[in-house]
Amino acid sequence: MDSAEIEQCFEVALGLVKEAGQVVREAIKKQKTIETKSCNVDLVTESDKAVEKLLIEGLAKAFPSHKFIGEESTAAGAKCVLTHDPTWIIDPIDGTMNFVHSLPYTCVSVGLWAGKEALVGIIFNPVLDQMFTAKKGQGAYLNGERIRVSGQKDLSQALIFAEMGTSRDPEKVKTVLTNLTTLMPRAHGVRGMGSAALGIASIAAGWGDAYYHLSLHCWDTAAAASLLVVEAGASCVTLQAAHLT
Amino acid sequence: MDSAEIEQCFEVALGLVKEAGQVVREAIKKQKTIETKSCNVDLVTESDKAVEKLLIEGLAKAFPSHKFIGEESTAAGAKCVLTHDPTWIIDPIDGTMNFVHSLPYTCVSVGLWAGKEALVGIIFNPVLDQMFTAKKGQGAYLNGERIRVSGQKDLSQALIFAEMGTSRDPEKVKTVLTNLTTLMPRAHGLRDCGSAAVSMAYIAAGFADILFHYGLGPWDMAAGALLVWEAGGVVYGLEGGPFDLMRRRVLCASSPELAQEVAGLLTQYQPTPDGDLMG
Numbered sequence: 001m002d003s004a005e006i007e008q009c010f011e012v013a014l015g016l017v018k019e020a021g022q023v024v025r026e027a028i029k030k031q032k033t034i035e036t037k038s039c040n041v042d043l044v045t046e047s048d049k050a051v052e053k054l055l056i057e058g059l060a061k062a063f064p065s066h067k068f069i070g071e072e073s074t075a076a077g078a079k080c081v082l083t084h085d086p087t088w089i090i091d092p093i094d095g096t097m098n099f100v101h102s103l104p105y106t107c108v109s110v111g112l113w114a115g116k117e118a119l120v121g122i123i124f125n126p127v128l129d130q131m132f133t134a135k136k137g138q139g140a141y142l143n144g145e146r147i148r149v150s151g152q153k154d155l156s157q158a159l160i161f162a163e164m165g166t167s168r169d170p171e172k173v174k175t176v177l178t179n180l181t182t183l184m185p186r187a188h189g190v191r192g193m194g195s196a197a198l199g200i201a202s203i204a205a206g207w208g209d210a211y212y213h214l215s216l217h218c219w220d221t222a223a224a225a226s227l228l229v230v231e232a233g234a235s236c237v238t239l240q241a242a243h244l245t
Numbered sequence: 246m247d248s249a250e251i252e253q254c255f256e257v258a259l260g261l262v263k264e265a266g267q268v269v270r271e272a273i274k275k276q277k278t279i280e281t282k283s284c285n286v287d288l289v290t291e292s293d294k295a296v297e298k299l300l301i302e303g304l305a306k307a308f309p310s311h312k313f314i315g316e317e318s319t320a321a322g323a324k325c326v327l328t329h330d331p332t333w334i335i336d337p338i339d340g341t342m343n344f345v346h347s348l349p350y351t352c353v354s355v356g357l358w359a360g361k362e363a364l365v366g367i368i369f370n371p372v373l374d375q376m377f378t379a380k381k382g383q384g385a386y387l388n389g390e391r392i393r394v395s396g397q398k399d400l401s402q403a404l405i406f407a408e409m410g411t412s413r414d415p416e417k418v419k420t421v422l423t424n425l426t427t428l429m430p431r432a433h434g435l436r437d438c439g440s441a442a443v444s445m446a447y448i449a450a451g452f453a454d455i456l457f458h459y460g461l462g463p464w465d466m467a468a469g470a471l472l473v474w475e476a477g478g479v480v481y482g483l484e485g486g487p488f489d490l491m492r493r494r495v496l497c498a499s500s501p502e503l504a505q506e507v508a509g510l511l512t513q514y515q516p517t518p519d520g521d522l523m524g
């Protein structure tokens with residue numbers, strides 16, 4: 001895709017994300033219909049599904065040849081395969097647990113990949129009005145202002161974003177707690193706010209220095225980890241462990 | 246104090262908190278001069294001190310007979326005693342660790358107590374523009390809109406604010422981790438935003454259901470406690486007994502049922518003897 005095409009994709013996606021943000025902003029204050037997915041703390045609401053529909057329909061209309069990977073479509077049984085084709089990777093509401101509790105730390109996350117590279121990343125927290133954007137090679141922005149990682153190298157001065165996770169698997173829970181136990185006395189501080197995309201965006205903005213999470217999905221990282229934080233100057237590594245991906 | 250006096254106190258404090266918020270909003274983006282207090286993660290910056298000075302000077306001018314308890318004045322050696330006199334209890338920047346990292350979960354917290362009762366509470370996050378206010382008997386508000394606790398009674402549906410760690414005391418770290426391990430499989434979720442006052446305000450707003458914390462100063466809780474009460478919530482000591490502002494710990498929740506259930510599950514920790522606020 002050339003830069004004019006990337007720009008057009010960005011503009012269309014941005015408009016749809018703002019629309020989706022409006023849906024989230026209104027729905028967060030209201031009663032929600034909540035279902036559970038893989039376990040009793042892995043939640044989905046009617047808003048997650050409505051927002052994903054809004055985004056996919058809008059993007060498919062503008063770009064009929066593009067592919068899609070959406071969190072709720074995948075949960076409903078759609079194939080989750082990334083090819084070289086231009087592919088929109090969507091988390092309609094990241095931090096659904098927070099959204100359910102009306103805690104304003106939740107976002108719409110949209111990434112565009114092609115040739116197995118990240119080209120566009122948009123993360124929007126509509127409740128706090130924080131719009132994070134990135135296009136490949138063009139830097140990372142928050143509400144139009146350039147953002148950069150902190151550059152911190154010293155763990156004892158580092159603020160770490162970690163998550164307790166949405167799993168009841170005893171092995172995973174044990175790993176989460178072991179990692180906290182290891183890091184807590186070594187770091188400046190540890191924070192856990194419940195949205196992977198916003199956590200990584202916070203690193204891109206320099207508000208924290210490291211983020212780690214086991215068992216994320218591609219829609220959690222497609223915009224934030226893959227592009228935003230890299231455009232802000234960070235490095236990303238994949239964690240490998242025996243039982244977890 | 247009658248309601249006209251309380252109203253006047255509120256109005257003066259609100260104006261000064263907005264001024265203080267402006268200082269924080271500008272300073273958060275800049276380089277900070279950081280000192281450490283009780284350990285290498287207990288931080289204070291020139292902004293904490295400047296904001297506390299701004300608030301105390303402004304309030305002392307308007308109310309010459311009032312007393313003050315400020316976090317940075319106490320750290321500098323001022324006595325920290327709560328009497329029946331009208332007393333302003335001030336945390337100039339709560340969440341200083343966040344402020345130092347430019348993470349926008351930080352606030353100015355001002356509470357007015359008299360007769361050992363909370364009368365006025367103001368918590369202002371100037372970066373996210375969230376102004377939480379309460380006057381005794383008049384409800385709790387966020388940016389002028391009435392807020393209420395969630396009313397949640399069921400721990401399995403509860404979102405908990407629990408400290409995830411800024412401490413170098415091995416005993417405290419052990420207690421924190423034990424409590425996280427106990428609660429994690431039982432609750433809906435666990436969060437830590439790094440500011441006790443912001444977290445208490447969020448309980449009042451219904452964004453989460455319970456918060457517990459050891460090792461706080463009265464300045465962290467003086468405004469937040471009133472917000473939670475006025476939002477219909479409960480505020481206790483950590484064993485589920487009565488709340489004592491000077492005892493360095495708090496458990497606040499959306500319902501007494503939830504509070505008692507969590508109090509029963511917690512491993513307790515005594516940071517320093519009661520009344521010793523230097524640790």
